[in-house]
Amino acid sequence: MRQKLRQKLQYLDYYILIPYLLLSGLGIVMVYSASSDYVIMRNASPVGYLLKQAVFVVLGLFIVTFLYSLKLSVLHSMRKILLAIGLLVAGLLYLAFFGHSINGAAAWINVGFFNIQPVEFAKFILIWYLAYVFSNREQQMAYADLKALGRNLIYPGIIVGGIMLLAMLQPDIGGTAILAGITVVLIFTSGVRVRYGLGFTAIVAVLITVGFAYLEKLPINASSSYQYRRLMAFIHPFALAGTDGKQLVNSYYAINNGGWFGVGLGNSIQKRGYLPEPYTDFIMSITAEELGLVAVIIILALVYFLAARIILVGIRAKNSFNALLCIGIGVMIMVQTSINIGGIIGLLPITGVTFPFVSYGGSSMLVLVISIGVALNVSATEKGAQAKHKQMNKG
DSSP states (O other), rough: OOHHHHHHHHTTTTHHHHHHHHHOOOOOOOOOOHHHHHHTTTSTTTTTTHHHHHHHHHHHHHHHHHHHOOOOGGOOOOHHHHHHHHHHHHHHHHHHHHHBBBBBOOOEEEEOOOOOOOHHHHHHHHHHHHHHHHTTTTHHHHSSSSHHHHHHHHHHHHHHHHHHHHHHHOHHHHHHHHHHHHHHHHHHTTTTTTHHHHHHHHHHHHHHHHHHHHHHHHOOOSSSOHHHHHHHHHHHHHTTTTTHHOOOOOOOOHHHHTTTSSOOOTSSSSSTTTTTTTOOOOOOOOEEEEEEHHHHHHHHHHHHHHHHHHHHHHOOOOSSSHHHHHHHHHHHHHHHHHHHHHHHTTTSSOOOOOOTSSOOOOOHHHHHHHHHHHHHHHHHHHHHHHHHHHHHHHH
């Protein structure tokens, strides 16, 4: 096995590996910077979250190495996929009926030393499942009319729709949006006719436009539900600056304070009690304040480059299962990044979605490193197959 791993290392994709390592290293630094003052004010150790994040990163390196060394045929198994879906649904059902609500959502299962967030794992499991199903139905979907396409999508639609419904019941709007984005893109890239894809996109665009036009007219205090108040904080942040709009307004202050080059690492004001839990979904606000807008642009460029590279590996892949895996992973990273950044700058409602690799979060990090390990494996496997094909042609 070691010999095979050494041979495989010659095909290691550094365009995926290096951005992943840089972002993970940055995450350790920024989690420490964003959390230290916050936890000191609560009489806890300033290095607590630093150590936890470092453990997640180191563990992640072992997971990436393990997944890179596997044969991809291990993933091409409906039995394993159904087992993963079964465990996921069990976790989501547990949360729906027995979950303890934190900040308006019951999204975590406490197992003592670790909090598991099932919706995070749903992202990769959904990609895995749809890649398997669509790659096996590639020909049928490519030439199907609307009726036949509906027949091909009905069972996957029930499974995916059920997972999204359970995510909504927590409720986890951000996680559900990511699942929806992954599903839509994988349907489009599975070979369906362009006109069906464009028609679906147009319907979604119209519904979103009408929805926002309606939301703008809603009164601020029409409902006391947590989700409604978050939505109103997105639409009217300064009118609700003393209550539900506080997060977004303080995110604006942090970004404004930082300017182009920041106030210096560790010198953020907003992390000192103004932004709650600044080391999670608002970590990029603190990064903007301490390191500046230029640094944030570089970080965003690195994340989007990583996502684009993984998608490119998928586009170039000869095996359709491998292709859909990578496209789904790249889209997941891209959509998650966009929702997080959109939330902290007020372009999208705040949904609690973390910034990939940089935010603190065990479940999120585990899913991301699993995804990176699989993407690196696909890249190496495809390169190896191409090299073998060239050798055979020369021979």
